[in-house]
Amino acid sequence: MKRSLLLLAILFIVLSATTLLSFAVGRYPIAVADILRYLFAGEQIDENIPILIEQVRTPRILGAILAGGSLSVAGAVYQGLFRNPMVSPDILGVTSGAGFGATLAILFSAGLAAIQLSAFGMGLLAVFLTLLLSRIMTNVHDKVLTMVLSGMIVGALFGALIALMKYLADSESRLPDIVFWLMGSLSEITMKEIKMVAPIILIALVPLQLVAWRLNVLSFGEGEARTLGVNTKCLRLIVIVCASLLTASVIAVSGLIGWVGLIIPHLSRFIIGPDHRLLLPASFFTGSVFLLWVDNLSRSIASLEIPLGILTSMIGAPLFFIVLKISSKRVW
Amino acid sequence: MELKIKNASLGYRRKVVLRNIDLELLTGQTTCFIGKNGAGKTTLFKSILGILPLLDGEILLDGKNIAAWNRRRFAQKVAYVPQARSLPFPFTVFEVVLFGRTAHLGAFSSPGKADKLIAEDCLERLQIRYLKDCLFTQISGGEQQLAIVARALAQQPAFLIMDEPTSNLDFGNQIKILNQVNKLKNDSLGILMATHSPDHAFMCDAQVTVIHREGIRKQGNCNQVITGEILREIYDVDVSICRIENRKTCIPLNI
Structure with missing residues (x-):
């Protein structure tokens, strides 16, 4: 336990250092020393620094921290709930739902706020539909399996609707917007968005941390967890509601960012072990660090910004392979 | 009771x-x-x-x-020791035994010092203290069974x-x-x-x-209950019940 808390502290320090460095990199590099001097002594070496730090980089950095952290925590709790380390936050269809919500709003030339609201709402609607379907089928099959299958059905449905929106969209103006949104990006994020989603994310994180021990007990399956005294229905509801809120609010402001919710929980489990009480904060920190670095790359490797979703997958896929390769030495 | x-x-x-x-x-x-x-x-x-x-x-x-x-x-x-089990995540035997304390915890709390002492005691009772820090997924079937019994005992x-x-x-x-x-x-x-x-x-x-x-x-x-007749009735095999070393045992016939 002591060792784990130390690891958690190290992860937090890494996150702080990464955050600081993220202020420095970009199209207009600033020396870390200058940033520190500005933040702590109020000295301005360069008249561009205040606006760059406060208006350009702060929302983006906060966005990357919140998005990376939230998607990772959502992935970790879903993997715990479904007792399957191959599960990612879009298992119940939230991603496709949110994607459809956004494309629909873009198609009707709605403003940014409307796109976000529509993505958030449709994401939650998709999860609700998944739960409804699995409730109707529940007597036929195993509950967890039913839920995963329902998620596939709803995901496929909304996936088709996204394709339909793309087909209907004006290929000169709307289609590029849709495609770009689906690739995920933090470039349009402002403090307004951060202020909107940060409270929802915080409210969703607290209950998950509180039920973390019970998620451990759930590892042996729902039936066994019940005989151990866990109210599994209530636990499942808390996890699904909170994880869906996390994912939907992230997607609403950042578009689709794949892979983070799948690989970061793995990586964190590798670092700190399977105990969800430590795994959830560890996943949040690791996910934040990962997305901060990906975002730093996306805004500095080329003169044109590369969409986040592309980079997370390009970096995530080989990283996942490495994590699995190393961790297969310990039996999962 | x-x-x-x-x-x-x-x-x-x-x-x-x-x-x-x-x-x-x-x-x-x-x-x-x-x-x-x-x-x-x-x-x-x-x-x-x-x-x-x-x-x-x-x-x-x-x-x-x-x-x-x-x-x-x-x-x-009432505690349960199930038949088959699979554990998707690498918890240690001690953590698995601690799961048994969940029934005595508040809705949002996790096990404290007293719970850990009880879990240790349960490992001791089953003489598997040496397994404490092993991963549950890596020990043998017999050891897993004993660990699950220890988990059940932790429910008191x-x-x-x-x-x-x-x-x-x-x-x-x-x-x-x-x-x-x-x-x-x-x-x-x-x-x-x-x-x-x-x-x-x-x-x-x-x-x-x-x-x-x-x-x-x-x-x-x-x-009184286990007799040749009843075993034939339910299992459809002929069994002779013998007494050896002062304990009864069933010997299947016509093999």
């Missing part, structure tokens, strides 16, 4: 598995449930555990109907339900588990055990309940 099943029908909405079940189980006593595959032993256990709702009748614990109890309250009285229950606790274990581990069962009985736990080997009932000097044809065929002390 006494666990009573009164006039219960068990099974699924479309298929009743057991009818008119009346049972009285006491602490400080081992009850073996025998019957052929699919006779309904697991259904009976699932119903007692509240995983499968009763179709009819009631279950009383010390005279109180458990239907309205929440999972936590029930888990403080009055009754322990074991679904074929010796299946998939080598001969030595089977005897080890049965010895533990006998020790726990002497610690005044009530043990309900499904088994495929009538010999186990003799080894535990158990009460025996024979489940056959949707109901209880016979119950009582193993010496």
Whole structure:
């Protein structure tokens, strides 16, 4: 336990250092020393620094921290709930739902706020539909399996609707917007968005941390967890509601960012072990660090910004392979 | 303490598995449930555990109907040692045993110092303290079984339900588990055990309940219940029951 808390502290320090460095990199590099001097002594070496730090980089950095952290925590709790380390936050269809919500709003030339609201709402609607379907089928099959299958059905449905929106969209103006949104990006994020989603994310994180021990007990399956005294229905509801809120609010402001919710929980489990009480904060920190670095790359490797979703997958896929390769030495 | 099943029908909405079940189980006593595959032993256990709702009748614990109890309250009285298990994440044996303390924790809390001491004590009682920091996924089947029994003990229950606790274990581990069962009985736990080997009932000097044809065929002390006739009736094999070293054992004939 002591060792784990130390690891958690190290992860937090890494996150702080990464955050600081993220202020420095970009199209207009600033020396870390200058940033520190500005933040702590109020000295301005360069008249561009205040606006760059406060208006350009702060929302983006906060966005990357919140998005990376939230998607990772959502992935970790879903993997715990479904007792399957191959599960990612879009298992119940939230991603496709949110994607459809956004494309629909873009198609009707709605403003940014409307796109976000529509993505958030449709994401939650998709999860609700998944739960409804699995409730109707529940007597036929195993509950967890039913839920995963329902998620596939709803995901496929909304996936088709996204394709339909793309087909209907004006290929000169709307289609590029849709495609770009689906690739995920933090470039349009402002403090307004951060202020909107940060409270929802915080409210969703607290209950998950509180039920973390019970998620451990759930590892042996729902039936066994019940005989151990866990109210599994209530636990499942808390996890699904909170994880869906996390994912939907992230997607609403950042578009689709794949892979983070799948690989970061793995990586964190590798670092700190399977105990969800430590795994959830560890996943949040690791996910934040990962997305901060990906975002730093996306805004500095080329003169044109590369969409986040592309980079997370390009970096995530080989990283996942490495994590699995190393961790297969310990039996999962 | 006494666990009573009164006039219960068990099974699924479309298929009743057991009818008119009346049972009285006491602490400080081992009850073996025998019957052929699919006779309904697991259904009976699932119903007692509240995983499968009763179709009819009631279950009383010390005279109180458990239907309205929440999972936590029930888990403080009755613990379960299941048959097959899979653990997708690499928890240590100690963590697995600590899971057993969940029934005694508040809704949002996790185990504290006292709980850890109890878990250690349970490892000690089963003589598996050396497994404490091993990963549950990496120890042998017999060790896993003992760890799960330790987890059940950590619930500090009055009754322990074991679904074929010796299946998939080598001969030595089977005897080890049965010895533990006998020790726990002497610690005044009530043990309900499904088994495929009538010999186990003799080894535990158990009460025996024979489940056959949707109901209880016979119950009582193993010496009275387990006879050649009844084994032929339920398993359709000829068995001779002999007494060796002052203990009865079943020898299958015509092999």
